[in-house]
Amino acid sequence: MKINNHRVEIEETCKPEYIEAIKQYWALENNEFINKSTDLAKAFDLTAYAFSAIVKKESKFCLQIECDSCHNIETVQVKSQTNFATVKKDSYYSRTNKFNCSKCKALIQQQKLEVIEKQKQYLLEKQYSAIKNKNWLVLSPFELKVLRCIIKNEGISNLNYHFKNTSIKVLWSAIYTLRDLCLIVLHSNEDSNYVNRVTFLTELKTTLPEVEAVVKNEPKAKLNNVTQELKLRLTKNKAPKNGDSPVYSGVLNFPNDVLIEKGTQYTFGIWKREFDNLYFTLIPTDNIYQAPRQQAISSQPKHLRDAIQDFFDSSEFDF
Numbered sequence: 032m033k034i035n036n037h038r039v040e041i042e043e044t045c046k047p048e049y050i051e052a053i054k055q056y057w058a059l060e061n062n063e064f065i066n067k068s069t070d071l072a073k074a075f076d077l078t079a080y081a082f083s084a085i086v087k088k089e090s091k092f093c094l095q096i097e098c099d100s101c102h103n104i105e106t107v108q109v110k111s112q113t114n115f116a117t118v119k120k121d122s123y124y125s126r127t128n129k130f131n132c133s134k135c136k137a138l139i140q141q142q143k144l145e146v147i148e149k150q151k152q153y154l155l156e157k158q159y160s161a162i163k164n165k166n167w168l169v170l171s172p173f174e175l176k177v178l179r180c181i182i183k184n185e186g187i188s189n190l191n192y193h194f195k196n197t198s199i200k201v202l203w204s205a206i207y208t209l210r211d212l213c214l215i216v217l218h219s220n221e222d223s224n225y226v227n228r229v230t231f232l233t234e235l236k237t238t239l240p241e242v243e244a245v246v247k248n249e250p251k252a253k254l255n256n257v258t259q260e261l262k263l264r265l266t267k268n269k270a271p272k273n274g275d276s277p278v279y280s281g282v283l284n285f286p287n288d289v290l291i292e293k294g295t296q297y298t299f300g301i302w303k304r305e306f307d308n309l310y311f312t313l314i315p316t317d318n319i320y321q322a323p324r325q326q327a328i329s330s331q332p333k334h335l336r337d338a339i340q341d342f343f344d345s346s347e348f349d350f
């Protein structure tokens with residue numbers, strides 16, 4: 032902070048014995064006051080509070096501060112050292128490391144509000160398109176459960192109670208997935224990552240029964256009637272901690288046992304899906320080759336490689 036000028040103004044009503052002490056109270060060096068009211072009060076057998084009250088009543092400190100941004104000079108009056116500390120704190124902008132005048136401060140505030148408004152609009156659009164695109168379809172049953180809990184409780188405050196047997200890491204991974212899919216918005220304090228509020232569109236709340244129905248009908252991991260066929264969605268790990276973290280991770284429950292037999296040849300396929308997710312299928316090769324559709328497509332037995340290609344090209348994989 033650049034102080035061009037400063038002076039103490041003492042009222043005529045001030046008792047002469049206080050004048051020198053008041054001047055000392057306002058003695059400024061390198062933008063810091065060098066004397067404390069606690070020490071100055073002792074000479075008068077007063078408490079620091081009582082002495083400060085006299086200073087406040089009988090004097091004021093006038094400063095001319097130069098703005099670091101526009102170099103405009105602003106005159107400021109303070110009635111106490113604490114008052115000056117507040118002025119200093121309020122005019123400091125940590126992002127640019129500058130002390131600003133009230134005009135520049137108002138401008139920064141205005142710009143901040145505009146950014147917030149734009150961000151708000153952006154997030155609203157994203158949330159509406161998340162509902163339109165049914166982004167919840169890629170959720171695992173656990174993530175869906177977390178979403179429903181957030182909607183029901185209007186936030187995340189009760190999550191720890193509802194998921195007390197789940198590790199915090201797993202829980203937050205689900206919350207971040209919901210955020211990345213724009214189903215919820217996490218609000219945090221400006222200067223920290225501490226999430227203090229979670230919001231979502233009321234439209235999502237009204238869509239909830241539909242969410243439930245859709246996911247129940249389309250489980251993420253399912254077995255065909257043939258229990259040797261395995262299909263599952265591999266969800267991308269959005270926040271890998273380091274190079275050793277898995278690229279895809281998640282939790283899932285299988286509705287039935289899966290039978291993987293030794294000595295059986297299997298064919299696997301992996302598809303790219305939205306949000307960088309993958310879809311993985313494992314199926315005994317014999318099931319493909321003997322599939323009735325092969326006989327319907329061609330009366331001639333096909334080469335196995337072609338049969339597999341046809342199988343994977345079939346509408347069975349439109350998930």
Ligand SMILES: [Zn+2]
Pocket residue numbers: 098099100101102103131132133134135136
């Ligand atoms: Zn300025």
